[in-house]
Amino acid sequence: MPEIDELRDYLGETEDYRRVFEHLRFDQQSYLPDQATTDRARQIGLMERRMRERTADPRLDELVAAVESTNPDPERDFATWAIARVARRDYEAELRRPVDALTEFQVVASEAFVVWRDARRDADWAAFAPWLRKLVDINLRLADAIGYPEHPMDALLSLYEPALSWRDTQALLDSLVDDVIRLNEQRQEAVNARPADPMPVLDRQAVFAFVHDLAEQVGYDWNRGGLAISPHPFTSPSGPRDVRFTLRDDVPFPDMLKAAIHELGHALYEQGISPGLWGTSAAKGIMPYVHESQAKFWENIVGRTPEFAALAYDLLVPHVPDPPPGFGPEALHRAAVHGPTSLIRTGTDELTFNLHIVLRWEIECALLTGQLDVYDVPEFWNARAERYFGRPVPSDREGCLQDPHWCHRYMGLFTAYVIGNLVSAQLWRAMETQGISVTRALTARDVSPVLHWLRGNVHAPGRTYTLAELVERATGGPLSAEPYREHLTQRYGR
Numbered sequence: 001m002p003e004i005d006e007l008r009d010y011l012g013e014t015e016d017y018r019r020v021f022e023h024l025r026f027d028q029q030s031y032l033p034d035q036a037t038t039d040r041a042r043q044i045g046l047m048e049r050r051m052r053e054r055t056a057d058p059r060l061d062e063l064v065a066a067v068e069s070t071n072p073d074p075e076r077d078f079a080t081w082a083i084a085r086v087a088r089r090d091y092e093a094e095l096r097r098p099v100d101a102l103t104e105f106q107v108v109a110s111e112a113f114v115v116w117r118d119a120r121r122d123a124d125w126a127a128f129a130p131w132l133r134k135l136v137d138i139n140l141r142l143a144d145a146i147g148y149p150e151h152p153m154d155a156l157l158s159l160y161e162p163a164l165s166w167r168d169t170q171a172l173l174d175s176l177v178d179d180v181i182r183l184n185e186q187r188q189e190a191v192n193a194r195p196a197d198p199m200p201v202l203d204r205q206a207v208f209a210f211v212h213d214l215a216e217q218v219g220y221d222w223n224r225g226g227l228a229i230s231p232h233p234f235t236s237p238s239g240p241r242d243v244r245f246t247l248r249d250d251v252p253f254p255d256m257l258k259a260a261i262h263e264l265g266h267a268l269y270e271q272g273i274s275p276g277l278w279g280t281s282a283a284k285g286i287m288p289y290v291h292e293s294q295a296k297f298w299e300n301i302v303g304r305t306p307e308f309a310a311l312a313y314d315l316l317v318p319h320v321p322d323p324p325p326g327f328g329p330e331a332l333h334r335a336a337v338h339g340p341t342s343l344i345r346t347g348t349d350e351l352t353f354n355l356h357i358v359l360r361w362e363i364e365c366a367l368l369t370g371q372l373d374v375y376d377v378p379e380f381w382n383a384r385a386e387r388y389f390g391r392p393v394p395s396d397r398e399g400c401l402q403d404p405h406w407c408h409r410y411m412g413l414f415t416a417y418v419i420g421n422l423v424s425a426q427l428w429r430a431m432e433t434q435g436i437s438v439t440r441a442l443t444a445r446d447v448s449p450v451l452h453w454l455r456g457n458v459h460a461p462g463r464t465y466t467l468a469e470l471v472e473r474a475t476g477g478p479l480s481a482e483p484y485r486e487h488l489t490q491r492y493g494r
Contacts, residue, residue, distance in 0.1 A: 003066040004080045010063055011087060011280040014054040019238040021047035026236040028110065029404075030228045030246055041110035048106040049099070055281075056094040064088045079276035082464040086282040097159075098145035105138045105410070113407035117231055123397040129374045132406060136367050136374065139411050143368070152368040156412040160288055161467050166365075169415050172481065173358050176418070179485060183492040184351040190338045197331035198324035199253045204229070206319040207249045211260050213315045218298070219451045220264055221271055232404050233259040233346070235266035237285065240278055243270040254335040255347045257312060258299055265298035266291055268451065272459030282462045288413055289467050292420025293427065294458065300350050300421070301428045301487070302450070307442035309333035337491065341389050343398045348389075351492060355388040357418050360403070364411040423471060425484035427458065430475040 021044060028040050054060065064087045072081040112131035119128040140152060148154035151166040202210065211227060230246035237243055245263040247256060269285045277283040285291045302308055309332040317323070342348035345356040363380060366372035372380055381400040382393045393399035405413055428438065431453050441447045457474040471479045 003063070003070060004072075004083065007063040007067050007083065007087065008280060010054075010060060011083070014051060015239065015279055015281065015283075017047050017050045017054070019242070021051065022236050022238040026228075026238070026244060026246075028113065029232070029234065030230045034114065037111060037114045041107050044110045045103055045107035049103045052094060052097075052099050052102060055090050056099070060087065060091050064091060079274070082277060082282050082461065083280045086280070086463050090281055096146060098142060101138055101141045101145060105135070105142070108134050108138060109407045113404055116401065116404050116407050120231070120397055120401040123395040123401065125378050125396045125401060126375070128401065129377070132367075132377070133374045135406055136411075140368060142410060151365070153365055153412055156368075156410045157415070159410055160412060160416065164415075164419070169361075169412075170365075172422075173354075173361060173415070173418065175481065176354055177358060179488070180351050180354050183488055184341070184349070186494055187338065187349070187351060187492045188341075191340055196340065197334060198327055199331075199335065200316070200320045200323050200327060202249070202253060202256070202320065204249045207247065207256060210316055210319045211247065213319075214257075214260060214312065215264055215267075217311065217315065217445075218261075218264055218268065218447055220267055224271055225267060233263050235263050235270070237266075237270040240271055240273050240275070240283060243267045251347065253316075254332070254339060257332075258303060258336070259346060261303040261308075262295045262299040265295035268298070268454070269294040269459050272451075272455040273462040274460040277462050277464075282464055284463050285459075286463055286465070286467060286470065288409075288416035289419045290423060290458065290470060292416045293423035294420075294454070296417070296420045297424040297427060297454070301424055302438055302442070302447075304333075304336040304350060304491070305439060305442060306330075306333045307439050309336060311442055311445060343385060343389055343391070343393055344402055346402075351488065352389060354418055354421065357414050359384045359388060360405075360414040363400075364414070368411065419467075419479075422479060422481055422484045423467075425487040426471060426475050426477075426480060427454070428487065429483040430457075 024040060024044050024047065028044070032040055064084055067080065067084040068088070070080075072084060074081040108131070112128070112135060115131050116128050119125065139156060142159075143152035143155035146155035146158060148158075149165075153166040153169075157164050157166060157169065208227060212222070215222065215225075215227075224241050224243055226244040228244065228246045229249055231248065233245070233247050235243065235245040245267050247259055247263065249256065251259075266285075269291060273283050273285070285294070306329065310329040313329040313332055337350070339349055341352045345353065348356060359381065362384065363372065363377060366380070367374065367377075377400050378396050385391075385393050385399060431438070431450070434453070436449050436453045438450055441450045458470065461470070465473065468479065471477075
């Protein structure tokens with residue numbers, strides 16, 4: 001059997017464990033009965049342990065070495081080269097990771113998610129705080145086991161993207177805060193100039209019907225996907241043949257629309273990976289930074305334009321027979337660009353979304369260094385929220401209990417949203433330079449040129465390249481905040 005076939009077989013079985021893991025999590029966050037929580041936590045922990053055992057197995061090292069010995073040429077046989085490259089990277093990374101702590105995190109996090117869900121419903125931070133303390137302790141044990149030069153966050157960020165350090169990330173976030181606040185003050189004048197436009201209310205059936213049409217319009221393949229309802233929108237990448245996403249149906253229409261196009265960005269990425277990589281560890285998007293760039297590209301670069309508002313309005317009309325007076329494409333666009341600043345991250349405007357990330361980053365860094373106790377998070381959160389968003393938080397449901405992320409991933413993940421914003425704007429500039437216009441595509445009601453460019457430059461190679469490599473290849477330069485600042489200034493500056 002050729003060396004690559006043996007490696008594919010081994011990776012395929014590992015991927016099957018991962019896909020079962022993803023299905024278990026999808027079910028947990030959408031349908032799982034409360035009494036099944038403990039069983040599900042154990043099952044997820046088992047899948048996590050099996051995946052890690054196989055990724056750190058010396059047999060994988062042997063199989064990768066056998067393929068490497070054939071010197072695969074990326075020009076003539078990209079798939080073989082890419083599969084071996086990613087498998088080698090994963091194997092070496094896994095050897096540096098503390099397996100027991102990682103497995104414990106999955107088990108504790110699964111139970112903590114259910115506690116968070118109920119605590120959010122009841123606005124009861126005290127119920128969730130002990131579980132957050134457990135998660136912080138595990139994060140610290142992970143950081144200590146991995147090692148770090150300056151801050152525990154250095155180690156945790158390395159689990160996502162080794163090139164990003166705590167200090168660099170802090171400097172990046174600091175550099176954006178003043179610009180965001182200044183532009184938002186200008187934006188706020190337009191927000192205050194007129195009352196909010198009335199928006200339609202969709203029942204669940206209408207939500208499903210509208211999102212079905214929207215997804216088809218942007219190129220999502222329903223034969224390889226599906227939609228469900230959950231407390232927090234997410235995308236479940238169980239392989240390119242099974243890419244499902246979820247939404248909330250109890251939020252205002254603009255918020256639902258924004259979440260839908262955001263999750264479709266994630267889903268289109270997973271569906272666009274080259275078939276030559278399917279069934280291997282290379283056949284996933286680069287998590288979390290490039291993945292967030294794809295979601296942010298569709299949510300912000302595409303989804304906040306007047307042309308997209310016109311498209312979405314036309315798709316919506318058949319599902320809302322009696323729209324409110326004054327509702328139209330212009331109102332939908334105003335809601336996307338000049339909607340009110342929200343205390344809820346997923347419902348806020350494009351500018352202050354970045355401040356939401358800064359707030360969470362500040363809390364995580366303070367928790368990891370012992371400067372903040374878990375029971376004091378609400379007080380810290382509320383003080384920062386008033387400073388950043390200009391008003392107090394009415395309850396912890398709208399404050400520190402709004403996100404489940406601490407129950408899903410290690411701390412540091414939130415920074416992916418800001419890095420994703422930067423990458424999305426840089427990709428947009430490169431695309432436009434090459435003659436692919438987002439506004440022209442939307443006006444023509446044919447976004448296939450945009451999707452085709454993303455497929456070729458971002459989606460197809462899956463995890464083959466690092467964040468830095470992919471940005472350089474796709475845009476011709478290193479990651480920079482300048483295109484993002486240009487984008488924000490064009491949209492919100494005077």
